[in-house]
Amino acid sequence: MRIALIPDKFKGSLTAAEVCDAMEAGIRAVYPGAEIRRFAASDGGDGFLEAVRAVRPMEVVQVPVTDPIGREITASFLHDPKTGEAYIEMARASGMELLSPGERNPMRTDTRGTGELILKAVRLGARHIFVGLGGSGTNDGGCGLASVFGFRFLDSDQKALPPVGGSLERIAYVVPPEDLLLPRSVRITAVYDVNNPLWGPQGAAQVYAAQKGASPEDIQRLDAGLQNLEERVREQLGIDAGHLPGAGAAGGTAFGLKCFLGADFTSGTDLVLRLNGFAQYLDGPKTDYVFTGEGRIDTQTLNGKLIQGVLQLASAQKCPVVAVCGKCDAPMDALSRMGFEAVLEVSDPQKSLAYAMEHAHELVADSVQGFLSPKK
Incomplete structure (x- = not known):
């Protein structure tokens, strides 16, 4: 047997x-x-790093980051100086498990901590960064992590908006930085754990926001906000990605990684099943x-x-x-x-x-x- x-x-x-x-x-x-x-297995969500470490010896890097509501915490990622690869699990910095039930509200949370992990990996010399998505307590379309790299999100009066889920429906302008902190030689791969599109009946907000603490009214606003973000990105950055399978992963973080940091997509399950030899x-x-x-x-x-x-x-x-x-x-x-x-x-x-x-x-x-x- x-x-x-x-x-x-x-x-x-x-x-x-x-x-x-x-x-x-x-x-x-x-x-x-x-x-x-x-x-050892993972779909790219929480547990991603353990699945990678089970088959790949890598350095564990500890770094201070901000959690989904702005508190300073310590999170870790994996780095291999020989290959230039880094593996990040966004749940370590932007995860729902970092929040008490009363703190869970995707209208107010953001993914800045995940952006800080990516930036630290870049500064360590990583040339290919895999970002495992899933387990997030956020629904900001990746705006929080983009803000770490200099992106700004403005309302119709050109006033800066905080990069949280509740701001998405008010975004009128997406302003890229003059000098992006991500070198062109660095490749980002968004490792998604679900294949949902960005918005709509099967999108990030309507399928997953309730478990992150959103009310029915919040869910409608978040869904409309993600649609608005997609439209502004398409108009102003010339990128059309909201319909892609996986774009809605982790509250739209996959979408943000692609549009703001040029990431490609891969299924977390497919990646891990290749790495672990299954x-x-x-x-x-x-x-x-x-x-x-x-x-x-x-x-x-x-x-x-x-x-x-x-x-x-x-x-x-x-x-x-x-x-x-x-x-x-x-x-x-x-x-x-x-x-x-x-x-x-x-x-x-x-x-x-x-x-x-x-x-x-x-x-x-x-x-x-x-x-x-x-x-x-």
């Missing part, structure tokens, strides 16, 4: 490595001699099962997340994929049509969420064991 494990974390409960531990315990209970291979592994001897999963499988799972990328690669090799989750809020028929062999929802509807999180290890192990056990 040859089995690959490549889950995401169960947020607030188990790290990805701990999910692997639980999965392996369930497998060993049925197939003690199974050949099990683990893969694609090459599937090209080897037949794999009996791939186990993947995350804490909650929902409609976002269908928008370019890790699980979808794993499924696409494994399905191409006709390898069955089993997804394990704490809670499944996506239609089972849609998941079945995608090609999953099974989706194992481990939480007990008769028990509380607190119980499920506290007992996540044994619940995952028991579910995997039950799936693999011979059926009577």
Whole structure:
């Protein structure tokens, strides 16, 4: 029996490595001699740096930055002086987890801290900077990070606006710096975790802003603001990028990276699955099962997340994929049509969420064991 494990974390409960531990315990209970291979993975969101460090030895650089509401914190990124590569996880500087529930408000938060990480990497000599998107507490279209590089955003009276989500609908002028602090020789890659466009029904605000603390009225204003930002950028900078898959990642940060810093886009799942060797592994001897999963499988799972990328690669090799989750809020028929062999929802509807999180290890192990056990 040859089995690959490549889950995401169960947020607030188990790290990805701990999910692997639980999965392996369930497998060993049925197939003690199974050949099990683990893969560190991320879709480009929080956990991106750990996934990269698992396969690439790199320096960890600590730097003071501002968090989404302007407080000074210390964040880290990875740097390889030999290759000139740097890997940044925007959640470290602009993440929702940096804010208490009462502080979460994408009308007032910004991505300046992510811009400060990028600038530090540039000043260290990085020539190719990968910015992992996801887990953000922002919806500023990347204006905050652009302000670190000298961009200004003005209203109709040509007064400066703070680069926060609540300013987007008032932007009349996008003013580039006379001397951009980013050398032309530096390449930026926006590593997106979802493939949503910038605005509209599937855009950054309408799909993700509520979980960042936005009210229904805020969501409409943020969506209109992102549309306004796209129009001003198209008119004044000559760049049309809001429709691109992934432009809406991290509250439109991917859009901002492309339009203001000239970034190209890549799927975080695709990048990590190349780095960690999962694609090459599937090209080897037949794999009996791939186990993947995350804490909650929902409609976002269908928008370019890790699980979808794993499924696409494994399905191409006709390898069955089993997804394990704490809670499944996506239609089972849609998941079945995608090609999953099974989706194992481990939480007990008769028990509380607190119980499920506290007992996540044994619940995952028991579910995997039950799936693999011979059926009577």
